[in-house]
Amino acid sequence: MKHYTMAEAIIAAHSKDPVEAGNICGVEVDFAFANDITAPPAIKEFAKMGAEKVFDAARCAILPDHFTPPKDIASAEQTKISREFARQQGMLYWEIGRVGVEHAFLPEQGHVLPGEIVLGADSHTCTGGALGALATGVGSTDLAAAWTLGSTWLRVPETCKVVFEGASSPWVGGKDLILAVIGKLGVEGARYMALEFHGEALSALPLDGRMTMANMAVEAGGKTGLFIPDEGTLAYVKARAKRKYSPMLPDEGAVYAKSITIDLDRLEPVVALPHLPENVKPAKECGDMAIDQVFIGSCTNGRLTDIEQAVKILKGRRVHDRVRLIVIPASYEVYSAALERGHVRDLTEAGAVVCTPTCGPCLGGYMGILAAGERCVSTSNRNFVGRMGSVKSEIVLAGPMVAAASAVLGRVADPREV
């Protein structure tokens, strides 16, 4: 009998084709979604395909999150196209005020479940790997085909096993772990591969931190980043699941194309310097790297744990005079919880602006665009040239603790310096 990796096991449960790394398999899709940027082209291709109805309206969704609340007339038009199509199809659509950044919101809503194949027209769909779903990003035409057929093709990925050894310090979070992985693998070290995360230490990592890690699998070129669902994960999804699901696990004796080990005992708070996520360096070794802005939010680090970590550092302190701190809870569930626990007040008293859930500044949309010569510490996922604004601006990627400490000190800083 063949011993499957987790990705292979999930594909085998969804396909009639022989499952072997490198093969192309037709697979059933459990859930397929797009956002306000990728839905309009998908809707156009859906019509060209001659399709009339999506394969299952309860498994197809559009989420307004990138440029919403609409930043200009053109994005209002795109949102309108998305909304009208969703209504006409009877598919899932949530209005602003009741939604969030897709990869934070969909797991909260129980639409990304262990053992499933989830397709999203957004590269950070791989976030769902935190729950044990083979969730992966595709373009709009692929998504339109999945809406039509309820299936897609996937190349069975080789798997890179990532093993964490030791125990991490309280000043290190999911972002530091995944940046350490990307620093080691490089931005294409896992191209076309699945990452599979292993290690005792991961059981102490909250689900929010796992989502941060799975989210950035794509920044190493990966198709998805898979966590084995544990008791905590299963309890989380049980309370929220909108469908039946069957968790899948890797087999003992599965064959991995690659394996790397990260020593958590030695891992310090890190950053990724411009302009690639692989440029990883300990935050305390960045010298006097002055900053103009800090952004805490996004599908990578806009969850409650992230806000709590930032508040732990910012409460009772002031954001540096020269720095603008923008905090964007990634969903209304996160926003409400932050409000209820007093975090929003702690943040505003420290001198931060707390905005409505949106992808906004992460991709240079709005709500915090950078001018030429400006530098931003961002808890998002990409520090490419021009990603957040001017091609002459710079992005330093970090977790919420490094971001909060940097906001206070006005330079890239290790949280232990505050």
Next chain:
Amino acid sequence: MNTILSGKAWKYGDYVDTDVIIPARYLSASTPEELAPHCMEDIDETFVKGVRKGDILAAGNNFGCGSSREHAPVAIAGAGISCVVAASYARIFFRNAINVGLPIFECPEAADAIEKGDLVEVNLETGAITNITKDKTWTARPFPPFLRDLIGAGGLVPWVRRQLGISGAEA
């Protein structure tokens, strides 16, 4: 369909990401006409002014990494580029290019040897890439049978129409 593509080469390095192929500030649009005038502008201001219909884009590793935006291959094709020759592609860009009908070839040797301004010829059927200027020929990695079928059908839209049993081209 013309099976031999021929044009002048534009050359870029490793990790050309979709944020520079078409920056997010233009994503409120999605047609080739709207996107093409901004293609590559964040790494090469001369590209849009200088590119001619049929030109070929050569690049290094992990071309098209980053966002899933299909706007990237649409912008490249819209700018007049007839095909891309790269050492390797990011997986979502790879799918998107095939789906929207932008021919792409994976060939590290050719991608490395092609320089800006070289005259390059690509045979769509055989995958032969000839650098006329340098008088050298390479063969791109062949696509697996399923992808050849998808490309042969004319991209994902006609392929899905076939699955649905709808005959003829889309309206």
